[in-house]
Amino acid sequence: MVDREEVARLAGVSSMTVTRVVSGKGYVAEKTRRRVQKVIEETGYIPNRIASGLVSRKSNRVAIIVPELSNPYYLQVVEAMIREAKKYGYILSVFKAYGDEMPEVLEEVISNRVAGVVNYSSPFPERYKKMLKEIGAKLIRADDGETDFRMTLSYDGAIREALDLLLRRGAEKILFVAGVTGDFAVNDRRIPYFCKYMAERGHAVSEEDILGGEYPIRDAFAVGQSAAERLLKSGRRADAVLCLNDMMALGFMHAWRRGGKRIPEDTAVMGFDNIRLAEAFDPELSTVATDTEKEARLYVEYIAGVGAEEDTDLHAKFIARRSTQYGQSADEKGKAEG
Amino acid sequence: MVDREEVARLAGVSSMTVTRVVSGKGYVAEKTRRRVQKVIEETGYIPNRIASGLVSRKSNRVAIIVPELSNPYYLQVVEAMIREAKKYGYILSVFKAYGDEMPEVLEEVISNRVAGVVNYSSPFPERYKKMLKEIGAKLIRADDGETDFRMTLSYDGAIREALDLLLRRGAEKILFVAGVTGDFAVNDRRIPYFCKYMAERGHAVSEEDILGGEYPIRDAFAVGQSAAERLLKSGRRADAVLCLNDMMALGFMHAWRRGGKRIPEDTAVMGFDNIRLAEAFDPELSTVATDTEKEARLYVEYIAGVGAEEDTDLHAKFIARRSTQYGQSADEKGKAEG
DNA sequence: CTGAAAGCGCTAACAC
């Protein structure tokens, strides 16, 4: 493989000039530039980013850490990140880790001197946050708190809208399939919002209305299924069920229907994420969508050090589909009977 | 960030000894090793892989290139690759590219000096294959042919099994939703097999029985939908439809049912890949599964330079679910009537 | 505008 020295020799310049041509920084006479460019093309020279990163202490790599990969939502996130990262010359390395697995993966990330880390999994232990900052990596969603850059994901409006719809349609007993184990709660305001708005509408949420599970140790679909099965066994009433994400909702629906329940007639179901397949299901799954593209863009811009402090509040949107057509609203009844 | 020199100083040894401790290669007195280890732990030293890669000319990075990322199948592949890669200390970078986008991405891959490239997209132009070999990267599925390592994916048994089932159930007009554009045909033996076995059973396949589309320019789900819509418009008969992958099948089913068709009563549908959601759908989607785990393992072992030449033939398996319960077999009829 | 020197953090190769 031809290196910079070789290109320089062939072009009759010093290697420094080649660097300037390649990087586009610094002054190079137009004539020289063309000569060098020609040699680069002829030889097919491709710079070694490893070496350049070593000396410049800059990295073109961004790491993304997700807790599981069987959930298509993360695909959307990864896809958006790849696309946005590319615009700034970054490439994306994907890691899967959760809980105890974090330190090992973080050491890997650090030893590879990334420019930034976007975390969708458990919070980072303090020492790793410190080290990442030392190597100059930008941290995103590294902890539950507000110590690093993190946009606000406003779920409240969407949740209120969804609950209003369900209550209007006559749902009284509304449950939340949270599915999570203890420390996995990065960035999660969904459950508190749910409780708050239910209370505001005069429906106090009791602890058993929030169904737990082993997410992300077990995959979301399985967690949803198991929640439905437990609920069926208990014989508890459920007019509507909010699930932490779409995959859980899909799992829930699957098991729920096997148990002889109809959706949305007996029970309305909705999720979060708006995965591509949500609308492919029968009934089409109602969900809460966030703007994954914008999220990814803001993250990458933060890492790249560009991007003015524009509006970093991502408003989630409720998307009503058939799975939440529980009962009938007064209007629809009128029409149907009229 | 503390570096190797600093660790060496604190432990009262030379930096070379630290290297030996860290890498576990070469002789170090047990006593020295412990002393160095202690300093490493106290200082939280994490080696710089960038530097080590530069001099050792070894990389711990593997690239995977996929044509699209809205298809959960690639998630399974990526997940399996991450898991297997980790066993050998590799980390995975994910790239999305297709057709014209390949050169740009390949230059990125080359400039980052990866240890290997696993390609699920368009074949590599010759010059990039050459360069990748020069930097010592292992190529997997880089071309349609047999010039590099590639396991055999035996679809034939599974396809035969599926077709036999469909024919036995009385399907006569069987179509294939291929969905692909011209040059995207890496590793694709599915369509030829289909034609071959149909012919063997006395059902010659004509050109219009193979439905095209714009995959992967448009996503698989959309391609499946559009194929169904075209078919509905044409009014052509279709007792059974094989789709190139599960997402296409899901898209096909979605549009097909909107057109008033029942699955599997009017038309049997099946896909390939066995994505997690295939069995969550109603009707559960029949599909052809390959052993993604084993595939990933073989790839990584090849890159790592281990792994004896074991059986590299991956036999795909037909998984019959409800979506292919077209008509009734003689047996079932007997039972139903009996 | 261009080049020479120094060195990023690490390891290969050899010496002791």
Add this chain to the structure above:
DNA sequence: GTGTTAGCGCTTTCAG
């Protein structure tokens, strides 16, 4: 067992 020397391919810095 351990240290020394050289240098990976590139950029930074400063001199011209």
